[in-house]
Amino acid sequence: MSFVEVRNVSHSFGSENVLNQIQLSVEKGKIFGLLGPSGAGKTTLVNMMIGILTPNRGEIYIDSKKVPSFDVIDMTGYMAQSDALYQELTARENLEFIGSIYGLKSSDLKKRINAVMETVNLIDHLDKPVEKYSGGMKRRLSLATALLHEPKLLILDEPTVGIDPVLRKEIWDEFRNLQRNGITIIVTTHVMDEAEKCDELGLLRDGVLMAQGSPSELKEEYQSDSIEDVFLSVGGVK
Ligand SMILES: Nc1ncnc2c1ncn2[C@@H]1O[C@H](COP(=O)(O)OP(=O)(O)OP(=O)(O)O)[C@@H](O)[C@H]1O
Numbered sequence: 001m002s003f004v005e006v007r008n009v010s011h012s013f014g015s016e017n018v019l020n021q022i023q024l025s026v027e028k029g030k031i032f033g034l035l036g037p038s039g040a041g042k043t044t045l046v047n048m049m050i051g052i053l054t055p056n057r058g059e060i061y062i063d064s065k066k067v068p069s070f071d072v073i074d075m076t077g078y079m080a081q082s083d084a085l086y087q088e089l090t091a092r093e094n095l096e097f098i099g100s101i102y103g104l105k106s107s108d109l110k111k112r113i114n115a116v117m118e119t120v121n122l123i124d125h126l127d128k129p130v131e132k133y134s135g136g137m138k139r140r141l142s143l144a145t146a147l148l149h150e151p152k153l154l155i156l157d158e159p160t161v162g163i164d165p166v167l168r169k170e171i172w173d174e175f176r177n178l179q180r181n182g183i184t185i186i187v188t189t190h191v192m193d194e195a196e197k198c199d200e201l202g203l204l205r206d207g208v209l210m211a212q213g214s215p216s217e218l219k220e221e222y223q224s225d226s227i228e229d230v231f232l233s234v235g236g237v238k
Pocket of ligand 1: 018045
């Protein structure tokens, strides 16, 4: 069994069919990109992976455990599309709060807070209230909160929205570092140059997984020079 397995998942909200028989698998230590236009169903699918939402049909397994599961919550770091931060608290206070939810001991917690804030390059802003952070700083702090309990799986919903290209590169360098430590990363995006950086891609459109493969496999299969062209081909637009 692969580290992440999505088996025949379908979901509707009322009469709107949002996901249709999604099958995909992600190997341990890979960066998997879920690529698709707005409304394709990316957030719905990642919410199912962490167990926030239960699919109408199908199953999801993470590290051989069926979702939802407390083990999966423990091993997963999640960064939602909108930052779930307490604005009036400082970064340190936000991280202390998250750490207490995960049951980190105070001595470990202090070390982890310093480590994750170093990672996202915010160590000099630890005691600043979040409301004084810029949008990009908030995204980085959200990434820090997702990393705090040393997850084996990171699920990131559009992590670089509102982040400038220089910082985006730094964040991607960090993803590579995490990957070197054996962490599996699932990232949703509609930024094509980010898609090219993933080991494996799933192309989602209108709730259907149109194609899955590495960027080079997909480009070869669809005889395209870029992932953007692949996307247009599988979408039937080209
Ligand atoms: N709680 C909900 N109730 C009803 N409809 C929903 C709900 N959540 C999502 N949807 C619908 O499901 C579809 C897929 O939404 P989803 O947020 O998964 O897309 P997405 O690919 O993540 O888009 P974006 O890139 O804009 O975040 C959309 O048509 C959306 O309106």
